[in-house]
Structures are given as C-alpha cells and as structure tokens.
Amino acid sequence: MLQETIPDLSKFVEPDRVRREVYVDPRIFELEMQRIHERVWIYCGHESQVPKPGDYWTVRIGRQPMVMVRGADGRVHVLYNRCPHRGAMLCGDQHGNTGAFFRCSYHAWTFHHDGRLRNIPMMESGYAGTRLSRDNPDCHVKPAARVESYRGFVFASLAADGPTLAEFLGEARVAFDDMCDRAPAGEVEIVPNCFRVVQHSNWKIFLENQLDALHPSVTHQSAGRAAHEVEKEIERRTGKAPLSYHMLSAFATVTIDKWDAFQTLNYPYGHCLLTGYMGLRPRDPDTLAYEAALEKAYGKKRAEEILSVNIHHVLIYPGLSVQPQLQQLRAVRPLSVDRTLTEIWHFRLKGAPEAIYRRALAYYNLVNSPSTMINADDLENFWKCHQGLASAGGDWVSFHRHYGRDVEKDGVVSSGPNMGTSEAPMRNQMKAWVQYMTAEK
Amino acid sequence: MARKTAPKSKAAARTPSAARASGALLQHDVEQFLYRQAELLDTRQWQQWIDLFAEDGIYWMPPDPSHTTWEGMPAIFAEDRNLMTVRMKRLLHPDAWSQRPLWGTNHVVSNVVIEKATPAEVHVRSRFHMLELRRDDVRHFAGSYRHELQRTKDGFRIKLQRVDMTNAQAAYDYVLQAWV
Numbered sequence: 001m002l003q004e005t006i007p008d009l010s011k012f013v014e015p016d017r018v019r020r021e022v023y024v025d026p027r028i029f030e031l032e033m034q035r036i037h038e039r040v041w042i043y044c045g046h047e048s049q050v051p052k053p054g055d056y057w058t059v060r061i062g063r064q065p066m067v068m069v070r071g072a073d074g075r076v077h078v079l080y081n082r083c084p085h086r087g088a089m090l091c092g093d094q095h096g097n098t099g100a101f102f103r104c105s106y107h108a109w110t111f112h113h114d115g116r117l118r119n120i121p122m123m124e125s126g127y128a129g130t131r132l133s134r135d136n137p138d139c140h141v142k143p144a145a146r147v148e149s150y151r152g153f154v155f156a157s158l159a160a161d162g163p164t165l166a167e168f169l170g171e172a173r174v175a176f177d178d179m180c181d182r183a184p185a186g187e188v189e190i191v192p193n194c195f196r197v198v199q200h201s202n203w204k205i206f207l208e209n210q211l212d213a214l215h216p217s218v219t220h221q222s223a224g225r226a227a228h229e230v231e232k233e234i235e236r237r238t239g240k241a242p243l244s245y246h247m248l249s250a251f252a253t254v255t256i257d258k259w260d261a262f263q264t265l266n267y268p269y270g271h272c273l274l275t276g277y278m279g280l281r282p283r284d285p286d287t288l289a290y291e292a293a294l295e296k297a298y299g300k301k302r303a304e305e306i307l308s309v310n311i312h313h314v315l316i317y318p319g320l321s322v323q324p325q326l327q328q329l330r331a332v333r334p335l336s337v338d339r340t341l342t343e344i345w346h347f348r349l350k351g352a353p354e355a356i357y358r359r360a361l362a363y364y365n366l367v368n369s370p371s372t373m374i375n376a377d378d379l380e381n382f383w384k385c386h387q388g389l390a391s392a393g394g395d396w397v398s399f400h401r402h403y404g405r406d407v408e409k410d411g412v413v414s415s416g417p418n419m420g421t422s423e424a425p426m427r428n429q430m431k432a433w434v435q436y437m438t439a440e441k
Numbered sequence: 442m443a444r445k446t447a448p449k450s451k452a453a454a455r456t457p458s459a460a461r462a463s464g465a466l467l468q469h470d471v472e473q474f475l476y477r478q479a480e481l482l483d484t485r486q487w488q489q490w491i492d493l494f495a496e497d498g499i500y501w502m503p504p505d506p507s508h509t510t511w512e513g514m515p516a517i518f519a520e521d522r523n524l525m526t527v528r529m530k531r532l533l534h535p536d537a538w539s540q541r542p543l544w545g546t547n548h549v550v551s552n553v554v555i556e557k558a559t560p561a562e563v564h565v566r567s568r569f570h571m572l573e574l575r576r577d578d579v580r581h582f583a584g585s586y587r588h589e590l591q592r593t594k595d596g597f598r599i600k601l602q603r604v605d606m607t608n609a610q611a612a613y614d615y616v617l618q619a620w621v
C-alpha cells in the first residue's frame with residue numbers, strides 16, 4: 001500500500017498501464033475530487049429540467065452538494081446547496097420549486113435564485129454592530145465559480161480559472177450536436193424521469209468500460225443470445241420483430257471482429273468517442289416519416305449529413321457518457337472510492353414523430369433502467385474488477401491492446417484501421433487523469 | 442348485505458348469505474392465485490410464471506406512482522410475454538454472469554383487497570414485501586401489486602400486473618434482475 005504521504009502520482013500511470021492504487025486508494029479518491037471533479041466542467045442537467053422560475057434539481061459535483069435553479073430572469077444558476085447562516089442545506093428534496101425565493105428551513109433566511117441574500121428576520125436589530133451585513137459576501141449563498149451551457153446542456157465548474165466550456169468540450173461537443181441536430185426543431189427536451197443506479201466500484205472503471213468494444217459480445221452474450229432467439233421466433237411468426245430486439249441481440253451478433261471495424265477517436269482532456277451504431281438506418285415507414293421531417297427542416301443535403309453521423313458513444317471525461325443516436329446520457333457521480341452513482345436520462349427530439357421517441361425509449365427501458373438485462377452484467381464485472389484491484393494479486397492494470405499503433409493528427413488520436421477494440425480510450429483517459437492530478441496548484 | 446365487489450351473478454345475489462359465501466370464495470381464490478404468482482417467482486419457475494399471463498398480458502413497474510400507462514412512458518419494467526421470454530432465457534443462460542452468484546428471493550403477499558369483480562374479470566390490489574439475497578447482501582423491496590385478472594375456464598390469467606415499489610424513486614443499489 002501507499003505510504004502516509006502520497007508519492008509522485010505521475011509514477012502511477014504509464015502510457016500503457018496504470019497502478020491498481022489509482023482505483024482503490026481512498027486518499028487518491030479524495031485528491032481526484034479536489035483536483036479533477038471540483039475543478040473541471042461537470043454536467044449538472046438540461047435546461048428543460050427546470051422550465052419555470054424557482055424550478056430546481058440538486059446535483060453532486062465531486063463531494064459538493066449543489067443545486068441547479070431557474071431564476072426569475074430566466075437564467076439557470078448553480079449554487080452550493082448550503083445556507084450561509086449555520087450551514088443547513090437549502091433544498092432537502094431531489095427536485096422541486098423554491099417559489100419566488102429560497103427560504104431556509106432552519107431560521108428563515110431567504111435568498112434570491114442567484115444566491116444573493118434577500119432577507120434575514122429582524123436583521124437590523126439582530127445584527128447592528130456585528131461583522132455581518134449585506135456587503136459581507138459570507139451572507140450570500142455561494143455560487144459555482146462558472147456556469148455555462150451548450151445547446152441546453154448545463155455545466156458548472158467550481159474553479160474560477162481553466163478552459164471555457166467550449167474549449168473544454170472541443171470536438172467532443174459532437175455528443176450534443178449529433179443529438180440536437182437529429183431533432184427537426186434543432187433541440188432536445190428532457191423526458192422527466194431519472195433512473196439512478198449505484199455501482200459498487202470506482203468511477204473510472206465505469207468510464208473505461210463505456211468505449212470498450214472488446215467486452216459487449218462477451219459480457220452481454222446471455223442477454224444478446226436470449227433476445228436473438230426471441231427475435232427469430234417473432235420473425236418466424238409475424239415476419240418482423242420490433243427494432244428493440246435488434247438493439248439487444250446486436251450485443252451477441254456483433255462479434256469481436258465486427259467491433260474492430262469501428263474506430264475510437266481520442267481528444268484532449270480525456271474525452272473520447274467510438275464510431276459505429278447498432279441500429280443502422282432502418283427503412284420502415286416511421287423512419288422514413290422522420291427522415292422526411294428532417295429534410296423539411298434542414299434541406300436534403302444537410303439532413304443526409306446529419307443522418308450519416310455514425311457515433312456509438314461519446315465520453316466527456318470525467319463525468320458523462322452520451323449516446324446521441326439514442327438521445328440518452330449517463331452522468332457519473334462518484335460517491336466514494338468504491339461506490340458510484342449513475343444518473344440516467346432520456347431526451348425527446350423536438351419535432352420528431354412519436355414513433356422515433358418510443359423506439360429510443362425502448363432502449364432506455366431495456367438497457368438503461370434499473371431492471372436492465374445488459375448493464376447488470378457490466379455492473380457485475382465492475383464489482384469484480386474493483387475486488388480484484390483491491391487485492392495484492394498484481395500491481396498493474398493493462399491497457400496494452402493496440403498500443404503503439406495509434407495515429408495522431410491535429411491533437412486527435414485515433415485507433416488504427418480495424419482496431420476498434422483498441423484500448424486507446426483508456427490510455428487517453430489516464431493521460432488526462434495524470435495531467436489533472438499533477439498540475440501545479 | 443351483498444358487497445359491492447361481489448360478482449353480480451343471479452345465483453350469488455339470491456340471498457345475502459349466499460352472496461357473502463361467494464365473496465369469501467372469490468377472495469380465497471384470488472389470494473391463492475397471488476400466493477402462487479409469488480411462489481413461482483421465489484422458486485424460479487419462470488415459464489410457469491409467464492404462463493400466468495394472458496396472451497396480451499403485461500408486467501409493468503412504473504418508476505413513479507403517478508403514471509397511468511406504460512405506453513410511451515419511462516418504465517422500470519414494461520414487458521409483454523415476448524420480452525418476458527427474453528428475460529427468462531437470459532436468466533437461464535449459463536453466461537449470465539450476474540446471475541451466477543448465490544441468489545434468492547422471498548415474497549410475502551398480503552392486504553388483498555378486491556376492487557372490482559365481474560363475470561369476466563377481477564381487479565385486485567395487494568401489498569408485498571420481498572427480501573432478496575445476492576452473494577452476501579440482503580436487499581428489501583416492498584410495495585403494492587395491482588392485478589387485472591381475466592377469468593377463464595382454466596382459472597385466472599393476468600391481463601396486467603402493476604408493481605409500485607415504495608422505493609421506486611430511490612436510487613437502486615445494484616439492479617433488479619428478475620420480476621418482483
């Protein structure tokens with residue numbers, strides 16, 4: 001194990017392998033929260049989650065309880081969920097509406113939606129001659145240092161300095177462009193339901209799995225096979241099985257060699273992307289109606305460009321996994337070194353036919369809900385990984401697959417041709433990790 | 442006095458005591474059916490459990506008690522017999538990794554209240570408590586069932602089994618693998 005003081009963290013990460021302590025040492029976890037999650041841009045929620053003034057959702061950024069709230073002026077604010085008086089959380093519920101202002105449940109200090117103090121009961125008589133006055137920043141609710149949104153997706157950073165959201169996202173912004181462009185109205189809207197699932201493993205194990213093209217046909221064999229058998233049976237009976245069966249059976253029928261035909265793209269700040277899409281482009285009447293709506297909105301050429309974007313998954317490091325073609329995302333909230341909460345959301349393409357929404361909804365329910373037949377086996381593997389890494393059975397985690405064959409161009413690293421199962425995305429994430437963890441403070 | 446929920450068959454309505462007897466019989470039959478439903482789950486007789494459902498029967502677990510339909514809505518479960526068959530085949534597959542560890546459930550069903558009974562169907566609500574053991578961990582789930590049962594010559598068939606978990610809105614510590 002580590003000594004009392006943590007030695008040079010850069011020694012824990014080599015380009016093709018990582019020491020196990022990075023996943024299981026609680027002190028490293030605390031440092032990660034300080035140096036990564038509580039500094040970088042973290043996804044808070046979508047603007048359509050808080051449509052009316054006073055609407056709020058609570059959210060964790062690193063270890064910090066925050067609240068995202070819509071102000072009377074229409075702006076979305078992200079504040080520490082903490083009363084400046086004696087520290088009580090202002091919002092005890094997961095979400096709700098504050099009314100015209102926040103009112104602390106302990107001694108009724110009230111605050112505007114941007115965090116400014118509104119009123120303290122009997123302030124003049126109670127505080128005359130003390131250090132506390134309206135000019136004192138300590139009597140306002142502390143806001144996140146920076147809040148920005150991109151196409152309706154709200155991010156906050158708890159550090160005053162650092163790249164802008166646009167710089168941070170860079171080319172990985174395609175996660176949101178691909179999702180929103182697919183809507184004839186050019187934007188998406190939240191489906192008001194959040195599935196929340198706790199994983200018994202380190203947060204990085206989940207992220208490293210997201211673009212791991214080597215695992216689906218192994219891990220998800222049972223669910224894929226089962227769906228494939230029923231899909232064939234329905235086809236035999238009725239001629240055509242719903243697309244949702246294909247979404248499940250592809251986990252077994254797309255074998256490892258086929259996954260290799262896809263490609264990983266690896267961006268600065270640890271973001272990465274896997275091409276390929278299980279749903280392909282079906283030619284059923286619903287799809288055709290949708291494509292017609294898209295052509296009407298954008299013109300034939302642009303619509304075709306939008307439809308031919310071929311992305312399976314985009315990872316916005318360190319806290320967001322996006323499936324733009326299915327309008328779904330999973331936000332990662334590390335709870336402790338071995339517990340990770342995922343918040344799973346689905347979005348509606350504005351202006352698209354109902355059938356298109358329902359098709360993606362089937363994936364949300366079958367793959368991403370708490371009764372998932374797919375992620376269940378991922379979570380089992382994550383737990384096993386965490387247990388194994390906590391052991392003294394070895395010091396290193398291997399990311400050697402296709403190492404040395406990556407192709408770099410203009411700051412973007414792609415896995416080589418026919419190397420979709422490359423471990424380049426894991427290497428890229430750890431590269432960002434080491435930069436964050438060893439940066440001058 | 443005849444209960445509002447008793448079947449309106451002429452024979453049953455003839456005398457108050459006959460109606461009461463028939464109501465008690467129905468209550469008994471419905472309870473036995475609900476116990477069997479739970480027992481098939483606990484004994485992992487998946488196919489027999491699926492066979493309790495009508496051809497167009499649905500198993501539905503909404504994520505929010507305010508939901509009134511599964512169609513077009515996010516749902517923890519919304520499965521017809523085809524999807525149930527997928528889930529069963531997965532549970533039985535030797536490489537369902539997460540199903541390999543020691544796993545078992547124990548349901549207790551109670552508070553059975555018949556809401557409506559006609560010659561064709563019975564609507565009944567009840568409460569359940571389920572303990573689940575997985576590896577060394579115990580989890581508890583509790584909530585209410587609402588069954589829309591069809592009367593057939595072979596007994597009841599489930600048109601709709603709605604399961605409202607009391608903890609539906611809480612974060613799930615790990616996932617649900619089988620029906621509750």
Ligand code: FES
Pocket residue numbers: 083084085086087088104105106107108109
């Ligand atoms: S702690 Fe909030 S008003 Fe006192």
Ligand SMILES: [Fe+2]
Pocket residue numbers: 209215216219220374375378
């Ligand atoms: Fe997976």
